[in-house]
Amino acid sequence: MVSNAESADLSFEGVYREHFSFVWRSLRRLGVRESDIADTVQETFLIVHRRLAEFEGRAKLTTWLFRIALRVASDYGKRAHVRREVFDDSGFAELSDPKADVEASRAGRDDLRLLETALAALSLEQRAAFVLFELEGLSTTEISERLALPLGTVYSRLRKARALFEKAVSRERRSEAPFAARRIYDGT
Amino acid sequence: MTEPDRLALRRGGDELARALHADAAFAPPAGAEEALWAALSSTLAATSLTTAAQQAGPHGAVNAGATGLAPQAGVLAGGAVLKGLAVGLSAGLLVAGGYVATSRARGPQATAQPSVVAFATLSRPGSIPSAPAAAVEPVAAEPVAPEPASAETGAAEPSSASLRGTRAERSAAGIASTANTVNTPSSANTPNAVALANTPNESVSVLAARDALRSGNAAQALQILKRADSDYPRGQLSEERAALAIDALLQLGSRQIAVARARSFVRRFPESPQAARMRELAGDFAGP
Numbered sequence: 480m481v482s483n484a485e486s487a488d489l490s491f492e493g494v495y496r497e498h499f500s501f502v503w504r505s506l507r508r509l510g511v512r513e514s515d516i517a518d519t520v521q522e523t524f525l526i527v528h529r530r531l532a533e534f535e536g537r538a539k540l541t542t543w544l545f546r547i548a549l550r551v552a553s554d555y556g557k558r559a560h561v562r563r564e565v566f567d568d569s570g571f572a573e574l575s576d577p578k579a580d581v582e583a584s585r586a587g588r589d590d591l592r593l594l595e596t597a598l599a600a601l602s603l604e605q606r607a608a609f610v611l612f613e614l615e616g617l618s619t620t621e622i623s624e625r626l627a628l629p630l631g632t633v634y635s636r637l638r639k640a641r642a643l644f645e646k647a648v649s650r651e652r653r654s655e656a657p658f659a660a661r662r663i664y665d666g667t
Numbered sequence: 668m669t670e671p672d673r674l675a676l677r678r679g680g681d682e683l684a685r686a687l688h689a690d691a692a693f694a695p696p697a698g699a700e701e702a703l704w705a706a707l708s709s710t711l712a713a714t715s716l717t718t719a720a721q722q723a724g725p726h727g728a729v730n731a732g733a734t735g736l737a738p739q740a741g742v743l744a745g746g747a748v749l750k751g752l753a754v755g756l757s758a759g760l761l762v763a764g765g766y767v768a769t770s771r772a773r774g775p776q777a778t779a780q781p782s783v784v785a786f787a788t789l790s791r792p793g794s795i796p797s798a799p800a801a802a803v804e805p806v807a808a809e810p811v812a813p814e815p816a817s818a819e820t821g822a823a824e825p826s827s828a829s830l831r832g833t834r835a836e837r838s839a840a841g842i843a844s845t846a847n848t849v850n851t852p853s854s855a856n857t858p859n860a861v862a863l864a865n866t867p868n869e870s871v872s873v874l875a876a877r878d879a880l881r882s883g884n885a886a887q888a889l890q891i892l893k894r895a896d897s898d899y900p901r902g903q904l905s906e907e908r909a910a911l912a913i914d915a916l917l918q919l920g921s922r923q924i925a926v927a928r929a930r931s932f933v934r935r936f937p938e939s940p941q942a943a944r945m946r947e948l949a950g951d952f953a954g955p
Binding site: 492495496499500501503504507508517520521524525528586587590591593594597612613614615616618619634637638641644645648649652 | 670671673674675682683685686687688689690692693694695699700703704706707710711890893919920921922923924926
């Protein structure tokens with residue numbers, strides 16, 4: 480659900496402080512990998528910095544930010560290295576803190592990978608609608624505002640996205656084999 | 668058109684719910700906000716100062732070279748600083764793993780330095796020519812980029828060291844908040860929480876989770892709670908843990924999942940003192 484308390488502080492730092500976490504999360508949900516998240520969050524806020532003066536308050540700030548994040552995520556998805564490798568497990572393998580709870584983090588890692596794999600089965604458009612509905616908890620009307628889409632389009636994207644997501648989850652669960660260190664997707 | 672149902676709330680949709688619950692791991696780790704703010708500030712300052720620096724006398728040559736690089740390098744440096752930080756602060760957490768490898772692969776030493784240079788110039792927006800020497804010197808004297816090795820062993824040192832040379836200047840620039848980037852309350856509490864969570868005691872684990880949640884590290888709180896749930900499936904404090912997990916999910920912005928959990932909380936613990944609050948949260952949502 481969208482916060483009713485839109486921040487009145489429209490200074491760049493104010494916007495950053497208020498919405499850093501939102502931008503980070505949105506980018507991750509839209510397919511930016513953990514290893515690239517810092518760069519893409521920066522990229523997003525650099526655009527925000529450049530264009531903040533143009534923000535007129537007609538839309539909600541979160542709507543405006545989400546659209547910028549969506550564009551950054553879209554550019555990101557087109558980069559060659561991103562299309563080629565969806566998962567790189569090496570980061571997790573190097574986790575070497577002796578205090579780490581290996582079992583718990585392995586389970587969490589598998590769940591996270593399941594989520595990322597299933598989300599990767601969706602196109603960016605489907606993914607945006609899906610994420611706003613299933614994770615952010617927005618209503619379909621709110622989604623149509625945020626994505627500037629007719630309600631009917633939101634419904635059809637959601638329907639397709641949910642079907643693809645469910646299919647991907649059950650496919651992953653059936654295979655259940657340990658994940659290979661790297662999975663190659665064709666980007667479709 | 669009627670509103671579709673939500674997958675996370677669907678009966679019998681355990682696998683889907685489980686996948687969706689992993690959304691909590693998409694939250695930024697503790698310290699990320701400050702680290703990225705520092706990198707962002709340096710990038711922005713460097714970008715706006717490029718022209719001024721090019722006209723800046725003897726030391727200006729050094730400066731112009733540094734700032735000319737900085738818009739691109741600053742972005743990389745931000746990643747490196749953040750990654751080092753994430754390793755130090757949340758080692759043991761799921762989110763940390765990715766950063767270990769990437770900071771090694773990219774070599775923070777090479778990429779972090781331009782960020783420091785850019786910081787040196789940050790204190791004088793638009794007036795770099797007045798004191799370019801002072802701005803450059805600390806960097807030359809102290810080339811202190813975070814080493815991957817120390818990032819893993821000590822928590823806060825690498826990043827604070829990399830910023831040491833310019834702290835006074837940044838205070839002058841009115842962005843003193845970045846000076847203590849790493850020594851935030853959450854980073855101070857995190858090792859405590861980890862140590863506590865490793866003590867095999869159900870109530871201690873709840874305290875650790877609460878501690879982590881209070882210090883803004885909701886992702887860590889969730890990890891602790893998850894582990895305690897599997898260690899004490901029929902424990903005395905399941906109710907407390909369930910409530911804490913819901914608060915952690917809310918803090919992480921996973922509202923949809925929090926609502927789903929609130930509904931199950933009300934079913935499992937209808938007599939709980941927290942039930943009213945959870946009922947409100949569950950009802951707050953216009954689901955099926």
